[in-house]
Amino acid sequence: MSKPWWTPFLPLTIVAGVLGLVAVAARNPIRRELPDQAAVSPDDQTGIVLAADRLLSQLWHQAGVEPAVPADELAVLRRLSLALHGSIPSLEEMRLFEADSGPNRLERWTERLLADRRFADYFSVRLSRVYVGADDGQFILFRRDRFNNWLADQLQENRPYDQIVRDILSEQGLWTGMPATNFITAAAADGILDRNELAGRTVRAFLGQRIDCAQCHNHPFAEWKQSQFEGLAACFAQAQVSAVGIEDNPELTYEVDDTMTLEKRKVDPAVPFHAEWLPAEGTQRQRLAAWVTHPENRRFERATVNRVWGLLYSKPWIEPVDDMPYLETYSENDLLDLLGGDFREHGYDLKRLIGVITAMQAYRLSSAHPAWESGEQAEVVEKTWAAFPMSRLRPEQVIGSMIQAATLKTADRNSHLFLRTLRLLREIDFVKEYGDLGDNELTDRAGTIPQALLRMNGRFSREMSEANLANASGRISAMAPGTERCVELCFLVCLSRRPTAEEFAAFAPSLEGIPDNDRGTAVGDIFWSLFNSPEFSWNH
């Protein structure tokens, strides 16, 4: 086998790379802007929450439906923990929550969840799937871990969302040192950046529109033309991979193969509408980023609200989440316009937006509704959000919840390293087996037989339910005084609620007549039953 032609250049390349790194480090000292530290108190959001509540009330009134009764507060806490931290609340957290007797404890608890690093860590992963997809990409050029960590830092600081998006679209430098550039390198294949992918993803992720199919032909129903798609793709033409990372080379132009003439055709960067929002200065990517996040570009705020709504409810306000119809004029009777306007006016503050959506009446309704018994009006209830929509937990939420239920204390960054490592490894394995939803994570899906098999017989649920000295079932069986407390604790830990009288009657017999110090097997079986219930693996 002969050596490749570039072998003699290898040492040189490495030296150049190191020099490049140093150069980049020198050029990009510390993050430029400081985070917007405007503190939000629940009082500030009362007005917008009321206005949004009014819109939904009108919707219910017009449709002639009654909203569901309010959900139990622990049930709402469970929803919030699942959406913001990716797992159910710990026994420790539920105890603290129940001990809090002050007013607005759910609002205050939401703030607390948002301030917890687990929010930044989890939400950044959910968002990054939107930006860079779920595929592995090319490891050398694409570092998902760096991108996620960077995004988590931005969320932790609560940096304005428009600034985050501008960085993602236009940042320069190495994908390791300037992790926002991974948005660009995620689209690299064989060292070539796929401009079509970048254009399609930009519009889907940030403007809630699908124009990918205009790559080959005009969009089947919307107003997207192939030429518009090419213009957007051309906005990424000058981005290139070099020794110092992603750069913008003003020499580069964009050419496409014309399918009619079979010849190369030069395409200039262009935006599909409102070219006047493009600033005169900056690289082509900076100009595109400014256009995407322009305050008058309502698509940006509407798409963001729809996406965040979707992440909180597991179901976007408008489906599909990235193919939204567009209304030319702003209407305060449109929920996305209403919430989007508030989001923009408050400096694109993601945490505020989450606070507003979760403080709405609709988010705190029960998932039970008479319509789900009789079938009458069931569709209207679903359409108008008159009951909290049930959705299947994502795989990492299922395993995250099992792991949380298996320990009584909160599993977070303060946890023992062993637990954190266990969580990470188990999560990766479990998600692989349970089936990742890939990019289409906000589509409504039922459970499958392989998942049922995995929950019932997989090593994960065995590990989490079988009692041992360290885990929750072991400690509950060893410490809970009496059968009643024992069953109650199992329910609280797994389902975030207490058992009903009927449930107690069904679960108690397995513990009857067994000495307290010999209940491990029985408690393990209770955990098994609760882990396998629909209530455990669905958000409700």
Place this chain on the structure above:
Amino acid sequence: MFHTPLTRRSVLQAAAGLGLSFAIPPLDLKAADDRGPQRKKSLITIWLSGGPSQLETWDPHPGTKIGGPTTAIDTTIPGVQIASHFPQTAAQLQHVSLIRSLVSKEGDHERGVYMLKTGYRPDVTTVHPALGSIAMHELPDAGIEIPKFIALGQQPFSSRGGYLGEQFDPYHIYEPGRNAQNLEAGVPAERQQRRLKQLEAVSQSFTRGRKLRVEQTLHQHTVEAALKMMSSDQLKAFQLEHETATVKAAYGDNSFARGCLVARRLVEQGVRAVEVSLEGFDAHADNFTAHEIRCKILDPALAMLIQELRERDLLQSTVVLVIGEFGRTPNINPLDGRDHWPTGFSCLLGGGGLQSGVVIGETDPTGEKKTPTDPIEVKDLFATILHTLGVDYTRELLTPIGRPMKLSEGHPIARLING
């Protein structure tokens, strides 16, 4: 605007009978024994993921500008040649047919897969069911305890039940030949009983006020189907211990070949639809090497599958379709690759009572004419397959938003239909 497929469909079909009474009809022993044309039909799809080149498979043009280095060999259909990567398939070709003039409008992987798996172009308002899901939905239940639509191997875009529901999604076995995982309860029967009784109690209280919605989750259904499967004797259809070393070697020692052998075993057991996938056909660079490697895997496995189905008198009741999301360009790009080409690509199709030895369509050997002679639309291919499976392809089902949708909008290709 508020499109929620799962919910609406299930509201319309609330009485799908998924409660605690989930019961599988008594095992029909004859299902596994029936042979010949009267046997209930099944479908095996061999999915060539990435878009196989028609020029390196069923429609070579050796010695032309577009042909590349690929040569051709004679087959058992007189006057018909295929790429010389397929000596064994060439010997079986008289038992199946070829279409060399498929046309589609989808040149993107995801959209192309959708088109070639469902017979419909992607539509934002609904998800159409894959061919295998339709077969599972429409064909009679052979009373089997293992899933009726099974996908073997890895592929980026899985088939889906679409508006028929997730219970019509395929059951995946990523490593064919290995048994499905997690089939052992691992506790004594007495403890398992206790666990299940407790599970029933906690499920019932959750159902209160959410009856229809909980039914739609199919949770109970999947748990019961999983329990049934755990104790089924039919699981041996997934295993290859019962096959001789000679047979296994003839298919090939690789995951795809094992998939083809498992597919034959599953069809014998009464499984309605099996998909076996082989990845790696997206050869934008180095197209010829990429195809050579994959065709060497495909040829013996496919030829053995056809031969064994014939020997066991199963070919008349089993449709075999070999296809990918599109073909590849006649033009060879500077990286020695071929790009996506949704007009004028090929598939191999046979069995299930279809005419054999037929070759439909021709592509231009110069590569200049984009549209092939005698173009066949994907929907017509689908109508043909559904028709021969005994499915009324014109039947309209209601999608989740209450839109009537035909199983196929095409018409069967007369030349492939017997009688």
